[in-house]
Amino acid sequence: MENVLLYLLVFTLKVAAIITLALGGTTFMIWVERKGAARIQNRSGPLYVGPWGLFQPIADGIKLFLKEDIFPTCADKVLFFIAPLICFAPSLMTFAVIPVGPHVQIADINIGIIYILAISSLGIFGIVMGGWSSNNKYSLLGGLRSAAQMISYEITLGLSVVGVVVFAGSLSLNDIVMAQAGSWFLGIPKWFVIPQILGFALFLVSMFAETNRLPFDLPEAEHELVGGYFTEYSSIQWGLFMMGEYVAMISISCVMVTLFLGGWLPLPWIGPLVEGLLPAGFVLYVMPVVWFLSKVAFFMFLFVWVRWTIPRLRYDQLMALGWKVLIPLALLNVIIAGVLKTFQIV
Amino acid sequence: MGLMTNIFQTDILKGLGVTIKYFFSKPVTFRYPEVRYEMGERFRGAHILKRHEDGAERCVGCGLCAEICPAQAIRIETSNGEDRERIVDRYEIDLGLCIYCGFCQEVCPVDAVFLGKDYELADTDPGRTHVGKDEMLAKGEDPRYNHL
Numbered sequence: 001m002e003n004v005l006l007y008l009l010v011f012t013l014k015v016a017a018i019i020t021l022a023l024g025g026t027t028f029m030i031w032v033e034r035k036g037a038a039r040i041q042n043r044s045g046p047l048y049v050g051p052w053g054l055f056q057p058i059a060d061g062i063k064l065f066l067k068e069d070i071f072p073t074c075a076d077k078v079l080f081f082i083a084p085l086i087c088f089a090p091s092l093m094t095f096a097v098i099p100v101g102p103h104v105q106i107a108d109i110n111i112g113i114i115y116i117l118a119i120s121s122l123g124i125f126g127i128v129m130g131g132w133s134s135n136n137k138y139s140l141l142g143g144l145r146s147a148a149q150m151i152s153y154e155i156t157l158g159l160s161v162v163g164v165v166v167f168a169g170s171l172s173l174n175d176i177v178m179a180q181a182g183s184w185f186l187g188i189p190k191w192f193v194i195p196q197i198l199g200f201a202l203f204l205v206s207m208f209a210e211t212n213r214l215p216f217d218l219p220e221a222e223h224e225l226v227g228g229y230f231t232e233y234s235s236i237q238w239g240l241f242m243m244g245e246y247v248a249m250i251s252i253s254c255v256m257v258t259l260f261l262g263g264w265l266p267l268p269w270i271g272p273l274v275e276g277l278l279p280a281g282f283v284l285y286v287m288p289v290v291w292f293l294s295k296v297a298f299f300m301f302l303f304v305w306v307r308w309t310i311p312r313l314r315y316d317q318l319m320a321l322g323w324k325v326l327i328p329l330a331l332l333n334v335i336i337a338g339v340l341k342t343f344q345i346v
Numbered sequence: 347m348g349l350m351t352n353i354f355q356t357d358i359l360k361g362l363g364v365t366i367k368y369f370f371s372k373p374v375t376f377r378y379p380e381v382r383y384e385m386g387e388r389f390r391g392a393h394i395l396k397r398h399e400d401g402a403e404r405c406v407g408c409g410l411c412a413e414i415c416p417a418q419a420i421r422i423e424t425s426n427g428e429d430r431e432r433i434v435d436r437y438e439i440d441l442g443l444c445i446y447c448g449f450c451q452e453v454c455p456v457d458a459v460f461l462g463k464d465y466e467l468a469d470t471d472p473g474r475t476h477v478g479k480d481e482m483l484a485k486g487e488d489p490r491y492n493h494l
Contacts, residue, residue, distance in 0.1 A: 040365045044375040305369075309361045 014106050018095050026246045029300055030057040033246075036304035067235035072135055075232065079133035084233065084240035087126025090119045091244050094251035099174050101264045101288035112173035113165065116255055117158055120210065123248060124150045127212075127219060130241070131229035142228030145315065146212065146219035152322035153209035153216075159330035160202040163337035164192050164259045177263035191262040195340055198333045200260045202326055207256060209322070211249045213303055215310040218318060253299035254292075261295050264288035382490075385463045390446045393439055394462035394486040395479065403483065404458035407434040411450035411459055419443035420450060434479065441467055442475035462491040 031046065031054055038045030046053025071077055097112040099105040109115060124147060131143020165171060168179040182190045193200045209216040220228030227233075230241045257263060266275070266287070275283045313321065339345070351357060376383060385391065396404045407424035423436040451460050462485055469475065485491040 036369065039369045039373060042368060042371065042374045044373045044377070047377070305362060305365060309365045310358060 011106070014104065017104070018098075018100065018106055019092065021100070022092060022095050022247055022250060023243075025250050025296075025300075026243055027057045027061075029246050029250060030060075030242075032300060033304050033307075036301065037308055040305075040308040061239065064236050064239040069237060070232075070234045072232045074135045076133035076135070079129045080232075081237075083126045083130035083133060084237045084244070085126070086129065087123050088240045088244035088247070090122040090126075091247040091251055093119050094248075095254070097173055098251070098254045098258060099177055099263055100254075100292050101285065103285065104289060105174065108172060108174045111171045113161055113171050113176070113255075113259070116173075116251075117154075117161070120248070120252070121150065121154055123244060126241075126244070127229050130233065134229070134232035136232050138225040138227070139229050139231045142219045142225045142231070145225075146229060149209055149212075149216065149218060149318060149322075152319060153206040153326070156202055156322065156326040156330045157206040157210060159327070159334055160196075160199040160206065161259060162334050163196045163199040166334075166337040166341050167192055167195065173258050173263075177258060177265065180262040181265055183268035189262055189265070189268050191260060191265075193260040196260065196333070196337065198329065198336065202330050202333060203256060203260065205321075205326060207252050208303070208306065209318075211252055211303075212245060213249065214307040215313050216318060217312060218315060249300065249303055250296065253296045253303075256299055257292060257295040264292040266291045385465065389463055389465075390448050390461040391491070392441055392462055392464040392467055392477065392485070393444075393450070393482055394460050394464075394491055395437065395482040396458055396460065396486045397483065403434065404456050405434050405437060405479075406456055406458075407432050407437075408455060410453045410455065414449045414453045415444075416447060416449065417443045417445050419445075437479040437482070438476050439482070440476050442472070460486075462486075464491045 034056065035045040035053070037043075046056035049055045049059045071080060094116055096106045097109055097115055099108070127146045128143040131139040131141070131146070134140070164176060168176040170176060170179070176192075180189070180191045184190055184194070188194065208214075212219050218228075219225075220230065225231070230238055233241060265271075271291070275287055278287065398404055407422055409422050409424075412418075412420040412422050419440045421436065421438045421440075422434065424432050425435050427433045446461060448461050459482075464485060467475075
């Protein structure tokens with residue numbers, strides 16, 4: 001009995017820690033986005049709320065909570081209400097299987113990567129429902145575009161993961177990370193990004209498409225569709241959509257790091273150098289999380305960086321890229337992975 | 347576009363290079379209420395009135411500025427003092443009418459009136475665009491507005 005209670009306690013603490021990390025990361029990410037956008041455009045960005053404007057997202061969140069919920073006339077009230085929740089919840093659920101560190105993982109299930117692919121596609125239901133129930137043509141168009149885009153790019157995403165699974169020989173994310181331990185020669189880490197460079201590139205592109213980020217943000221294209229699927233949303237319901245988007249960015253970056261960049265493993269030559277200077281317990285429990293987060297941080301910055309560099313694709317270009325370029329390349333990548341693995345080349 | 351450019355999308359990398367360059371450059375934003383903009387030497391803002399070294403007002407109330415003002419924004423009222431000296435009772439400029447041409451500054455025979463550097467002239471009350479003598483004299487003492 002006591003063991004069960006202890007297990008539950010540890011489990012709850014883990015969940016609390018991961019969710020805090022995810023939501024705290026979201027808040028921080030909104031700040032990074034605004035600051036990064038500002039600096040790339042030679043502006044200053046948030047400055048006044050807290051040091052360097054760090055508390056600006058919190059102030060914005062409080063403002064969103066205090067605002068009025070507006071339901072448009074003739075909107076489907078039930079769907080309109082649950083759409084943001086459906087969009088937000090799955091993006092948080094992804095974190096359940098991501099190994100942030102060797103001992104920091106809520107659940108190590110043996111089909112982790114399939115779980116992630118399944119859960120991350122659920123968020124699209126929220127977007128489509130939000131677009132449909134708003135009783136607004138722009139919202140509907142946004143929702144439809146979103147659905148088409150997700151279907152097109154989910155295939156690429158799934159296929160680019162196949163290569164990694166072939167190399168690791170397991171669907172469990174923990175096993176995938178452990179399979180990337182060690183180094184080849186000259187201290188080049190044994191991360192899957194090296195043999196799977198094509199898969200990495202494909203995952204990178206479809207990662208942007210899956211999170212509705214520029215250059216693939218057609219579902220919410222402000223200049224064409226007002227605000228896309230959340231045109232009619234206000235207050236915290238809008239906030240949930242936005243937070244869902246940011247949490248999805250973080251979670252897909254975590255997946256990216258786990259699959260291709262060795263998860264919480266340090267670089268083979270920098271790792272021992274830094275860890276030699278620190279106490280053993282710190283190295284065992286804290287440093288993996290630090291390595292993991294620093295890798296994730298790079299991709300989070302990449303999201304902002306790319307957003308202010310590349311313009312939005314046209315809708316036909318989006319579909320042409322997805323079906324005529326990425327999917328054939330993804331199939332090719334599967335073949336490459338199979339050949340490399342079968343003949344033990346890598 | 348060459349084949350290699352097409353395959354490796356080097357243009358995207360080039361674009362990323364441009365944006366990261368701007369990311370690390372200094373923002374051009376001016377934090378206005380905290381940092382005030384330094385106006386140029388020949389900037390023509392709200393008027394100031396100058397004094398002699400001994401503190402006496404330079405303006406003798408000749409009325410030339412009021413005469414030349416194209417917008418008729420200046421109003422001067424004078425009276426005679428004890429030793430028949432002319433005293434300036436009122437010297438009022440309607441900054442809402444003023445076109446900041448600088449004729450008053452140019453025509454003044456005693457170098458009393460100048461266009462200063464004050465440009466924060468907005469007010470919530472349209473009736474408060476008039477500035478009087480005391481205010482302009484005070485601005486003449488203030489190094490923020492007086493650039494001469």
